[in-house]
Amino acid sequence: MTDTQIEHVTPDHTAPPQPVSNDAGAVAISGPAAWDLAQKIARTEFVPQALRGKPESVLAAILYGRELGIGPMQSLQSIHVIDGRPGASPELMRALVARAGHRIDVVESTADHVTLSGERCDTGATATVTWSLEDARQAGLIEIRDGRPWARSKQGRPLPWEQYTRAMLLARATAELCRALFADVISGLSYTVEELQSIDRPATLTAETVDWHGLGWANQAEHDVERDRIRAALADVDGAVRDELLTKWAEMGLAWPLSRDQLAEWEQVAASITDQERAVDADESSSAVDETGDGTGNSARGATTRDESNPAEPVHEEKRRATGPNMVVPPALLAEVRSAAAAAELADLEACEYLSTMFGRAIDDLEALTAAQARAAVEMLHQAAASTPAPEATVS
Known part of the structure; x- marks a missing residue:
């Protein structure tokens, strides 16, 4: 068990430190301004993946942070909601305590335990908390193998408790000390994110502990057949x-083993994506057969000559042959890209340079984008258009 000691003493300093005002961290946003900010922030990479594209959740995190006197961006990075319960990073907990004028000190930090002490500036009450590997083992967070912490995911990958043991011990000790001595400071943020995630879920998950029947499978073998088929x-x-x-798999937060219901949901999503790509291919193929409408089969974008020994095979059609039929951006989507670029006040070449920076690869021609890249480009250019000022690009 953790060693928690709380003691009320008379502080021996004549001028105890005073709480620091929260005003510096507060951001005066409300009403339409707050909603507008949430909508814009939700589309950026500054937002954690769990909140990205969810302005309602972003707004809730911002407003919760405002009650604690911290700014919007710090709220999004430090406050997370797990099953409807807000959790905070241990760094945020310690920062809130320090800002209130109280103290948290690291007494000892080793490979197998961390001890923290705290003192209140108003009452002089103190507390000491120790979290050890044995505490983590008893809580079902780790196993001890060959004298070392062992914690693995269902897929056999090392979990943070195995990789960053000292940091995890510090996080647990921080949360326990704050609950014991500074409950008024951390308000409803009584648990760290890791604590909330571990509730009702042991960290050491192996094949033997998976409830295959609960996931909808007769046994692991039945699941693995479907897993191999998907792969x-x-x-x-x-x-x-x-x-x-x-990308979609990551957005859905999927990881093996999947339940039967999760597998069915994934197959619907995957079928939708592949069907969409097939439709794009069919549209491109039909438009490339006769763009001039004269029945000759010549493309309006450039002459398509044919090998007389094989009349059905075009000899060259630069863009299509260079990129492959599955890779050509459909005309309607290309028009969306150019419209978004125009909204951002970027010409084609400027848009190419901007997208090259965003994609981390050279984009020389908007028509050379893949369908997936084009969809991403539309979103990026919309974000660029919404920024003030619009991004500048220099064309050499």
Whole structure:
């Protein structure tokens, strides 16, 4: 068990430190201004993945942070909601305590335990908390193997308790000390994010502890057959579609093993993405057959000559042959990209330079974008148009 000692003493300093005003961290936003800010922030990479694209949740985090006297961006990075309960990073807890004028000191920090002490500036009450590997083992957070902490995910990957043991001990000790001595300071943020995530879920999850029946499978073998089928299907698609599928997988927060319901939901999403790409391919193929409408089969973008020994095979159609039929951006989507670029006051070449920076790869021509890249480009350019001032690009 953790060693927590609380003692009321008379402080031996004649002028105890005074609480620091919260005004410096407060941001005066409310009403439409707060909602507008939340909508804009929700589209940026500054927002954690769990909140991205969710302005309502972003606004809730900002307003909760305002009650604690911290700014919008710090709120988004330090406050997380797990199953409807707000949790804070241990760094935020310590910062709130220090700002209120109280003290938290690290008495000892070793590979197997961390001891913290705290003192209130108003009453002089003190407390000492120790968290050890044995505490973590008894809580079901780790196992001890060969004298070292061991904690693995369902997939066998090392968890933070195994990789960053000292930091995790410090986080647990911080939360316990704050609950014991500074409950008024941390308000409703009584638990760290890691504590909330570990409630009702042990960290050491192995194949033997998975409830396959609860996930909807007869046994692990039945699940693994479906897992291998999904992996094989993913290996069969081209790079652009695979990238989009993997991105969606991450956005959905999926990880093996999946429940039967999760697998069904994923297959619906994957089918929607691949069907959309097939529709794009069909549209491009039909538009490339006869863009001039004269029945000759010549493309309006450039002459398509044919090999007389094989009349059905075009010899060259630069963009299509260079990128492959699955990679050409459809005209309607290309128009969206150019419209978004115009809204950001960027010409084609300027937009290419801007997107090259955002994608981290050279984009020489908007028509060379893949369908997936084009959809991402539209969102990026909309964000650029909403920024003040619009991003500048220098064309060499």
